[in-house]
Structures are given as C-alpha cells and as structure tokens.
Amino acid sequence: MKLLAQLKHTAAVTAAGLLLSAPAHAQVTTVKPEDGSKHFAAVSKHLELGGLFFTYIDIDGDFSKLASMLDRIVDLARKEQPAIPEGLKVSKVAEELGLNCVKAIGMSSRRLGDDLYHNRALIYMPEGPKGLMKLFGGKPAPYQVASLAPADAGMAAQVELNPGTLMETIEAVIKSTGDDSTLAQFKAGLSFPVPGAGMSIGEFIGKLNTRVMTVARIDSGKKLSIPGAPIEIPGIQLMIAFDDIDFLMQPLLGMLGETDAAEIEKGEGFTIIRPRAALPGELSYFRPALYHDAKSKRIILTTHIDMAKNAGTGDTLAGSEAFKKAMAGLPAEGNGLTYATPQFIKSLMNFYRDALKASTGSAGSPEILEEVSNILFEFLPEGKSAIAGTYANVPEGMLFASNMAENHKHTLVQAAVLPAAFLAGVTAGFSRTMESARTELEERAERPRVEEREKNAPEASGKAVKNNLQQIAFAAQTYFIDNPKAKSVTYETLVKEELIFDLDAVAGESYKGLTLKRGGGEVSVKTEDGESISLKYQATTD
Secondary structure (H helix, E strand, O other): OOHHHHHHHHHHHHHHHOOOOOOOOOOOOOOOOOHOOOOHHHHHHHOOOOOOEEHHHHHHHHHHHHHHHHHHHHHHOOOOOOOOOOOOOOOHHHHOOOOHHEEEEEEEEEEEEOOEEEEEEEEOOOOOOOOHOOOOOOOOOOOOOHHHHHHHEEEEEEEEHHHHHHHHHHHHHHHHHHHHHHHHHHHHHHHOEEOOEEHHHHHHHHHHOOEEEEEEEEEEEEEOOOOOOOOOOEEEEEEEEEEEEEHHHHHHHHHHHHOOOOOEEEEOOOOEEOOOOOOHHHHOOOOOOOOOOOOOOEEEEEHHHHHOOOOOOOOEHHHHHHHHOOOOOOEEEEEEEEEHHHHHHHHHHHHHHHHHHHHHHOOOOOHHHHHHHHHHHHHOOOOOOOOOEEEEEEEOOEEEEEEEOOHHHHHHHHHHHHHHHHHHHHHHHHHOOOOOOOOHHHHHHHHHHHHHHHHHHHHHHHHHHHHHHHHHHHHHHHHHOOOOOOOOOEEEHHHHHOOOOOOOOOOOOOOOEEEEOOOOOEEEEOOOOEEEEEEEOOOOOO
C-alpha cells in the first residue's frame, strides 16, 4: 500500500500549500489599493473569508497579452504562408469568443457540517458575458426542476442552453478574420431549409434556446443483466425535459408517421411517441418514449412513460425535506441546479466500482490496479447527506454556490492527484493486458481484411491498371498540345519528356511500346493472368 500512502501524503502537502488562512484572532493585513487588484472587493463580496479555503486570481488583461503574442507569431507565419488571411488576428478572435470579458476568479469554502461544505466561486465579468460565456442562459429565474421532479428523485438537474448565441459567436469570429468568402459560405449554409420545419437551419438553431431538466431515481434492488456484459446495471428511471422547443413536434410527427417503427398516441393535451418493439431481454424494463405536454410546451424523453405523465404532480422534490436541507443557503433563483441523494450517488459509485473490478479482474491485472481504484474512490467521497449546487448569472458575472461533500481544496487536489493515479494504474496494469489483447484483436481484424483483399483483388487491380492508362492518356494530350505537328506518341517518349513517371506494373502488365494517336482511339494492356484491360481516349484538339 505504499502508493496509497504516498499519494495521501502528497494530497495533504498540496492542500496545506493551497490554504490561504490565518488564525481567527490574527489581524488581516491588506495591501494598498494601488498595489493590489481593483477587482478584489467586487469579487470578495460574493465569497466568504476565514473558512477552509479562499483564493483570488486577477487575470485582467492576461488574455489580451497572450493574444498579442500569438498575433506576432501569426504575422511571422504569414510571411511564409501568404494564404493566412491578412485580417486574421488572435486578439480579435479572443474578443469575439468572450475570453477577455473575464477579469478575475475567486473561490471560497467553509465547513457546513460533519460531511458537508459550503463552496462559492465567481467568474468576474463586470461588463457582462460575451461570446461563449452567453451560452448558459440569461437572467436568473426560480428553478423549475424541483417542481417537476417527484419527491423521491435521487437526482435532479437543470441547465439553460442558448445555441443561437453559439451561431452568433461563430459568425462574429469569422467576421473578425476578414474572410468574406468563409462568411458567405457560413451564411449560405444557415440559409438551407430544414425538411418539414418550414424554416432555415439558422432560424431553426435560433429557436433551440431551451431549459434542459434531467430527473432520475433508482429502482431499489433492481438489477439488469446486459447480454455480453460482465456486470449488472442498476434499474434506473430517467426523464429529460426540454422547454420551449415543442415546435419540433410537427416535423417529428410528419417523419415518424411514414414509418412502422413507432406508434403515436394522442390524447387531450398530450402526444406520446414510442417504439412498437420492446427492448430485448431484461432491457425490456426500459420502455423509452417521447411525451409532449401541449399546455406547458414541454417535450420529455423518458425511460418510463409514467414519470413523464406524472411530472409536476403530487408530492414534488420542492417539498422534500432532503432537498430543502441540501439547498440551505443557496440562491433560490439561478440558471442551473444539480441535486443528488447519497443513495443515488452510492448506487452509481457501486456500479463504477463493480465495472472497474470486472475489467481489471478479467484482464488479470496486477494488484496495483486495486490500489489505484481505492485511491480514486477515496478522493470521491459519497457523503451522508443530499448535496446540491447552483450557478446564476449575476451582474458581476457567473456565481457558483454549492453544499457538497467536498470543498475547493479537494477539487484542486483531485485535479493534481487523480490524473497521476489514473495514469499510474493505466501504465502499470494495462501494459501486459493490452499486449495480449492487441495480438488477438489484430488477428481478428486481419482475417476479414485478408478475405476482403482476396475477394476484391482482381477488381482492385483492374481499376489500378485502368487508372494508369488514364494517366498515360492525359500525358499524351499534353504532349500533342505542346507538339501541334505530332500525330502519335509512344509511352517511352512521354516518360523521356517527363510528362509522366515510369509506371510500375500492378498485375504483371507492361506499358512499354504503347502508342497513342492525336485522333483518339483505344489503348490496351494484358495482365499476367491474360486479362485484357483497355481504355478509350478522346481526340486532342488544339
């Protein structure tokens, strides 16, 4: 267990080095305003000082400096490659992507209980989000997923997506390069109609701005066997809801109405689309369906139709004591939310653990893999309470707040240690396994290739020979254009005049002695099997 002990020691040292704290009774010393960051006060008012972790990073102007350096490199490259557009400036691209709008980042963590921490982080954008930073919603609003999910949901999440903003950003980036032809092609592509939708691709994408809500619950004690898989999967009921994009239903119904694969059920205020055939074996537990609620303009993809039909009715997650406790101290409004119970997390962790054991056990991997897996799970604590995290677009930027079983110290340590542990396991454990597996896979892969080559060898060689004859014919046309008085030309002359390279035989054929005429005709060679391969060529006109 030396590796585990060493990594634990590394984690402890790393965490200690990251702490920026002082004894409670000590006086906090601050620098003069002119010597510090002008954004510190604005960022720190969203954070908590004096907890387990606090960090602040001023990156105002850093992206601009980096972009300026890259612009100089591009200018140097342009001297060697004139094809690089004159208007291409990394600084302009960075500006349109919204990278320069981030001025600072702050993070803090404090203890919330025996197994919980309250974490905050702010991406500071005083001038508002730009470019890609506008992808994740606009103004914060009350969370919807808690009213949609049942009270016994093991997981619930919502996020806002604005793909229309992505198209605007792409167009702005192209404009910043000054490449008018690429911009015209981009706009032309967006102008193509979407079949059955009555709108262009650009209009279609512009209407896809949506709120995505995911809800899941574990069917306790339910395990499903998958043919060919070494482990069982937990029985899980899942639904994914999309708001404000029900304009998709009409073209979707139009397409599915022409097939026998799906059945369509229409009722008062709802439409259900589901496959006619059930999934094989124990997977029949899942009955995927698409549910459209006309009143709420919501489309729900679900593994169990009852989840969609009952969404937002009866006892919901919003009234659950576990949810209320997990959300304590978190914003009531925002743009994104994630919630999970310890039972749900444990089920997933057990599944991952079983999968890892099955893969390493069947591979005959060394003991180090088991040790690495222990490290991975030790750095991913399950906790004893429900957890929740939110993000909201605030006037100063994007504010993240969470009540989790981990704090920001753990986040940074995981970023440093887990990749190293994972790579160590991969290097040590799979080197032997992959060697034997590679041999077997190569043998399996090679068999059909050999059979395919043997099957297609005559046809492939014939095409290659005909291609060679076509090259000779093209070379002859060039010769006749350069030599207006010539009536014919031999293959040897074409090679001598460097109009064509001396071609190698593909199937035992020989091109020597071939003569082509200005007036056109046919040229032919024979393979070693006696097959004659011919090519007709056109007359050459001056």
